[in-house]
Amino acid sequence: AMKKQKRLKTKIFCDSADIKIIKQLNKNPLVSGFTTNPSLMRLSGAKNYKNYSKKILKICKKKPISFEVFADDLKGMEEQAYEINSWGKNVYVKIPVVNTKGNFSGKVIKRLSDKGIKLNITAVYTSEQVEKIIKCVNKKSNTIISIFSGRMADVGKDPIPIIRRSVNITRKMKKINILWASTREAYNYMQANNCNCAIITMPPKIIEKISKFGKSFNTLTKDTVKTFYEDALSANFKIL
Numbered sequence: 001a002m003k004k005q006k007r008l009k010t011k012i013f014c015d016s017a018d019i020k021i022i023k024q025l026n027k028n029p030l031v032s033g034f035t036t037n038p039s040l041m042r043l044s045g046a047k048n049y050k051n052y053s054k055k056i057l058k059i060c061k062k063k064p065i066s067f068e069v070f071a072d073d074l075k076g077m078e079e080q081a082y083e084i085n086s087w088g089k090n091v092y093v094k095i096p097v098v099n100t101k102g103n104f105s106g107k108v109i110k111r112l113s114d115k116g117i118k119l120n121i122t123a124v125y126t127s128e129q130v131e132k133i134i135k136c137v138n139k140k141s142n143t144i145i146s147i148f149s150g151r152m153a154d155v156g157k158d159p160i161p162i163i164r165r166s167v168n169i170t171r172k173m174k175k176i177n178i179l180w181a182s183t184r185e186a187y188n189y190m191q192a193n194n195c196n197c198a199i200i201t202m203p204p205k206i207i208e209k210i211s212k213f214g215k216s217f218n219t220l221t222k223d224t225v226k227t228f229y230e231d232a233l234s235a236n237f238k239i240l
Contacts, residue, residue: 010193012210013064013201015183017044019055021204026060030211033064035146035181035201037094037122050083057088066120066144068094072101077108085117092120092144097129106136113138120144122181125152127165130178134170143176144199149192150182163195186210 011032014025017040025031036056038049046052053067067087069080081093093112095105105121113119113136121133124147137143147166149159163180170176177198180188186209192200202210215223 008189008193010180010189010197011199012189012207013179013199014207015040015181015201015203017041017046017052017056018204019044019059022056023059025204025207026063028207031063031207033066033199033201034060035066035094035120035179037068038070050087053084053087057091060090061088062090064090064092064118066092066094066122068096068120068122072099074099074105074108077105078111081108081112081117085112092118092142094120094122094146096123097121097133098123104132106132109133110136110138113141113143116141118142120146120179122146123148125162127162127169130166130169134173134176137176139173139175141175144179145170145176146179146181146201148182149180149188150184153184160191160195163192163197167196167198186213189213 012030013033013035014021014031015035016022017036022034041049041052056065067084069077069084071077071080077095081095084093085091095109095112098104109119109121118141119137121143124130124133124145130145133145145166147159147163149163152159152162163178166178170178180192180197180200183200183202183206186206189200189210
């Protein structure tokens with residue numbers, strides 16, 4: 001199964017701030033990088049954002065990893081971005097496309113990008129937002145644009161046309177990569193790959209599933225039936 005996978009172009013990042021998981025997956029050739037956000041940091045029990053990030057960076061020294069600003073005003077975002085950027089050469093600074101009031105972060109994005117700071121623009125949901133972002137970023141500076149496909153699907157919207165359009169409008173910009181974010185199921189990997197999406201970030205549980213890609217339906221059927229059979233046996237179920 002793994003041989004076939006080598007041909008798939010979409011890179012896999014792991015979406016987690018859990019130190020144990022990062023330790024484990026940093027060694028895994030299937031995983032090309034990591035993404036975090038303040039919610040994941042909190043979930044991992046981080047008490048001090050900076051210290052915790054630096055602990056992660058002691059493990060993940062080479063692979064790209066994103067840490068997010070959480071200031072809500074442009075000045076604060078910019079100050080936090082410089083600080084986060086100083087933590088490591090492999091660090092991408094995550095900037096939300098708008099603040100909590102819905103104001104576009106374009107000014108900050110432009111200032112940071114012009115200084116060559118690697119950015120991951122996050123919480124993007126429309127190709128219009130992508131168009132606004134690419135007007136602000138320096139085309140010579142590495143930029144990831146994270147499109148929240150899973151959260152779109154959660155509210156009944158199809159992410160595929162938006163991913164396709166975004167990949168298309170950034171096609172000629174070598175340093176700008178579209179990332180499929182908030183992944184919900186393993187098949188999203190195939191969808192991202194079919195859209196020529198550069199990166200997909202997924203929770204560890206789904207990365208585990210990807211390593212099983214290539215199993216035949218025949219095997220899947222037998223595995224499934226076996227599970228039901230063994231569970232009934234161990235529960236000591238009787239009908240007659």
